Amino acid sequence: MARETMTCTDNRTGKSVEYPILEATRGPDAVDIRTFYKDTGLFTYDPGFTSTASCKSKITFIDGGKGELRYRGIPIEELAGKQSYLEVCFLLLYSRLPTEEEARDFDLEIRHRSFVHEGLRNLIESFPSDAHPMAILSSGVSALSSFYYEHLQVESDAEYHEMASRIIAKIPTLAAFAYRHALGIPLIYPDIERSFTENFLYMMRAYPGGKMKITPEGEQKIRQVEIDALDTIFTLHADHEQNASTTIVRGVASTGAHPYVAISAGISALWGRAHGGANESVIAQLEMIGDVKNVPEYIARAKDKNDPFRLMGFGHRVYKNFDPRARILKKLQDQLKEELGLDSKLLRIAQEIERIALSDDYFVSRNLYPNIDFYSGVILYALKIPRSMFTPIFVIGRTVGWITQWIEFKEDPASKIARPRQLYTGA
Numbered sequence: 001m002a003r004e005t006m007t008c009t010d011n012r013t014g015k016s017v018e019y020p021i022l023e024a025t026r027g028p029d030a031v032d033i034r035t036f037y038k039d040t041g042l043f044t045y046d047p048g049f050t051s052t053a054s055c056k057s058k059i060t061f062i063d064g065g066k067g068e069l070r071y072r073g074i075p076i077e078e079l080a081g082k083q084s085y086l087e088v089c090f091l092l093l094y095s096r097l098p099t100e101e102e103a104r105d106f107d108l109e110i111r112h113r114s115f116v117h118e119g120l121r122n123l124i125e126s127f128p129s130d131a132h133p134m135a136i137l138s139s140g141v142s143a144l145s146s147f148y149y150e151h152l153q154v155e156s157d158a159e160y161h162e163m164a165s166r167i168i169a170k171i172p173t174l175a176a177f178a179y180r181h182a183l184g185i186p187l188i189y190p191d192i193e194r195s196f197t198e199n200f201l202y203m204m205r206a207y208p209g210g211k212m213k214i215t216p217e218g219e220q221k222i223r224q225v226e227i228d229a230l231d232t233i234f235t236l237h238a239d240h241e242q243n244a245s246t247t248i249v250r251g252v253a254s255t256g257a258h259p260y261v262a263i264s265a266g267i268s269a270l271w272g273r274a275h276g277g278a279n280e281s282v283i284a285q286l287e288m289i290g291d292v293k294n295v296p297e298y299i300a301r302a303k304d305k306n307d308p309f310r311l312m313g314f315g316h317r318v319y320k321n322f323d324p325r326a327r328i329l330k331k332l333q334d335q336l337k338e339e340l341g342l343d344s345k346l347l348r349i350a351q352e353i354e355r356i357a358l359s360d361d362y363f364v365s366r367n368l369y370p371n372i373d374f375y376s377g378v379i380l381y382a383l384k385i386p387r388s389m390f391t392p393i394f395v396i397g398r399t400v401g402w403i404t405q406w407i408e409f410k411e412d413p414a415s416k417i418a419r420p421r422q423l424y425t426g427a
């Protein structure tokens, strides 16, 4: 029950209406304007939803000013690299970290659900060989709804669990299939002896028959340091409250469509360069800059209002101080520098951009700091992950967030079909 209210006066008529202020447990409270149109005959105008809370949520909290991110109340710094990605999935889905036994059972369940129907394999093989893995992934996930049509009516907790664990388990397989298809190389099935993250690297890298590359020293194993780094990246991407793709997932959920179709729509939204596609653009941009000596020229272009060029991996709608995920990845990047031999040329360019931008008044005055994509791009590059797979990796991490938000939407009695208004200015 709201205790405080806000009065809104239409200065044209002098009519005042009082609106309840809903209390948040953290962050800004919200004015409940659901009856605004009925009361005043006016719409509110807020393109990009910069001041609009579209739902109540208990999943993720961000304080953009303080650079704070929490999943189910737990600061991201206590999770990334400390809990496995699958434990974080459990936390997001069930509001608490799993016991040791629950973590083991969940891990085993995900391993066993990682296979996909052969029909999906055939579908993937019908795509053009130069298709972007994101295009194949969003189509593959949409097609998954036809294999699990029963999830259109999820009602019990057990059904929610099955629907969520299926999609979490199958996304890495579809992503790896999409990648191998684009290369024209035989697809590799999941190996249930491997953990979630190791399995994904295995499905991308293994030779037909399941062997990794053979060197004079023997079979080249996937290194634990690579698995841990990618697992941390998955955790950092796991959820981010009402971001663009999650808003799309909730929007599709609001129409009553199948959950996997909603995830497919989220994947499409994530592909854009202003969202998850930025990590791929970061490396493309570093390669285009080509040399440390060219950095000032590109910084000048980013500042030029007549030039559409933007520094990829800089700026964020919510974080106006620093992106806590970027801070964790910067540390990880420094740790991996030695162990993985990061490409020194690209890294030097990235570090020069960071150095200049962080002390340049244009970036400082607009609160433009490196975001998660700035560092994840460089780390994924060091892990020898091809650029076209950067955004699919974001998808793998974010799937749990989308599905958790989908479930929250379904369970919220206040949920309604997403149907905004418009300010008509046409003829």
Ligand code: ACO
Residues within 6 Å of the ligand: 273, 274, 275, 276, 278, 302, 303, 309, 310, 311, 312, 313, 314, 315, 316, 317, 318, 366, 368, 371, 372, 373
């Ligand atoms: N390079 C140069 N200038 C920039 C950049 C940038 N990367 N980002 C914002 N600006 C400038 C804008 O030109 C604008 O300047 P002005 O006030 O003089 O007109 C000001 O900073 C504010 O920018 P907006 O676009 O209004 O900020 P918004 O919050 O709408 O956009 C966004 C945020 C989309 C992330 C933007 O900063 C951007 O395009 N960044 C590059 C792409 C990127 O890295 N995206 C990843 C985001 S994180 C994620 O999705 C995981």
